[in-house]
């Protein structure tokens with residue numbers, strides 16, 4: 001018998017309405033994330049990946065289907081989860097430290113205590129000398145790390161990350177991937193990750209769900225049995241190439 | 254460097270003003286115009302100097318009405334905007350009316366204030382509050398409308414309460430709208446107080462102006478106009494300064510570096 005899933009999506013169907021137009025985006029999507037797993041949703045742009053994350057967080061109520069977190073039904077009710085939206089959404093009117101402290105303040109920590117906690121975490125994220133900078137003063141990579149730090153400070157074992165590295169240049173992106181794996185290993189969180197990059201998905205994940213073009217349907221569920229900790233050398237391995245071909249085929253059909 | 258550049262860019266305007274004043278001085282001297290029609294700039298300056306303390310006193314009275322009215326308008330507009338954000342039916346009922354009311358010349362309501370509340374400070378405060386209220390309220394509500402729903406979503410996944418969402422997302426993101434409303438309100442406010450005083454008052458720049466006009470002391474009229482202009486400009490600058498102070502994140506240097 002399987003342990004209770006950290007996150008379970010069961011038969012999710014979802015539609016957007018804009019005026020008279022109805023746009024079906026998700027069609028009977030099911031997926032699960034077990035405790036400590038790194039699971040990725042891979043799909044073309046517009047296939048409804050962000051919608052899946054919002055539904056998982058309880059921010060959207062699906063037409064059909066259920067969301068369970070830790071065995072409890074949470075469909076359509078916003079949950080305490082480490083949700084990182086597609087835009088980094090650092091608030092321009094707050095400094096890095098104030099932005100990162102938001103989850104702690106929302107959990108009713110005292111300001112001093114919250115800032116102390118953030119200061120303590122800054123070095124882990126390579127941001128120690130930027131605590132009092134405003135977002136517009138930070139580079140793209142620094143903003144992503146700040147947003148991840150904020151996400152990490154949400155007191156939840158479940159993280160929902162929406163294309164966190166999509167806006168970065170290739171080199172920064174690769175560094176951030178290693179760095180995310182490092183953080184994930186250290187803090188033992190369950191992750192549902194969204195990307196449209198095949199390489200990124202294989203490199204990071206324990207399991208990958210491929211979603212078809214809109215309306216998004218489950219197209220493929222594939223375990224990735226590459227050894228951990230992962231290093232860039234696996235990118236050149238035969239197994240990696242085999243997986244990559246599988247996903248190229250799945251996305252093409 | 255920067256200072257010098259701004260002096261340089263303002264130089265043509267300053268020269269133009271100086272030129273006009275000089276021409277004005279020469280024409281009034283040469284054409285021998287009666288002083289009550291058009292006093293020379295030098296005569297106006299003398300009137301300004303001679304009545305300086307008197308004018309300051311009257312300006313103080315006007316300023317009290319302006320500040321009181323503005324504070325009242327800000328308070329009411331803020332409360333209304335928050336209430337309308339919270340209770341959508343209230344917004345659906347009131348917002349169209351607020352937009353239409355922008356087309357009403359609120360100054361025309363001034364006589365009513367005097368009929369109802371006499372010639373003291375209160376009616377002036379109310380007139381100022383009325384004219385300032387609408388641009389403030391409409392801008393604030395618009396500001397709340399423009400808040401990114403994703404930002405509110407994010408706060409909900411942190412289980413932030415409504416008050417925290419208001420404080421850390423909705424209010425700061427509406428601030429630029431608030432300040433553009435406040436700029437309009439600041440210019441209206443001085444005018445509102447002056448009009449209130451024209452209709453009846455014991456003291457204030459408006460009544461000073463009216464008395465000078467009725468006794469054909471035109472140079473005193475000019476002097477009070479100058480004080481009104483200075484007051485309005487100072488107010489406008491004060492709003493710009495407080496926007497700069499309150500929103501440090503808007504102080505982006507023009508040549509901000511990208512990564």
Ligand SMILES: Nc1ncnc2c1ncn2[C@@H]1O[C@H](COP(=O)(O)OP(=O)(O)O)[C@@H](O)[C@H]1O
Pocket residue numbers: 016017018023025043044045046047048049050051052214
């Ligand atoms: N709030 C919305 N209202 C209407 N349509 C939307 C909304 N959000 C997303 N969509 C549309 O739904 C589809 C799926 O969106 P999304 O979940 O963001 O896809 P992805 O993240 O895979 O790019 C897209 O075509 C998008 O334009």
Ligand SMILES: [Mg+2]
Pocket residue numbers: 049050051086162163
């Ligand atoms: Mg997306």
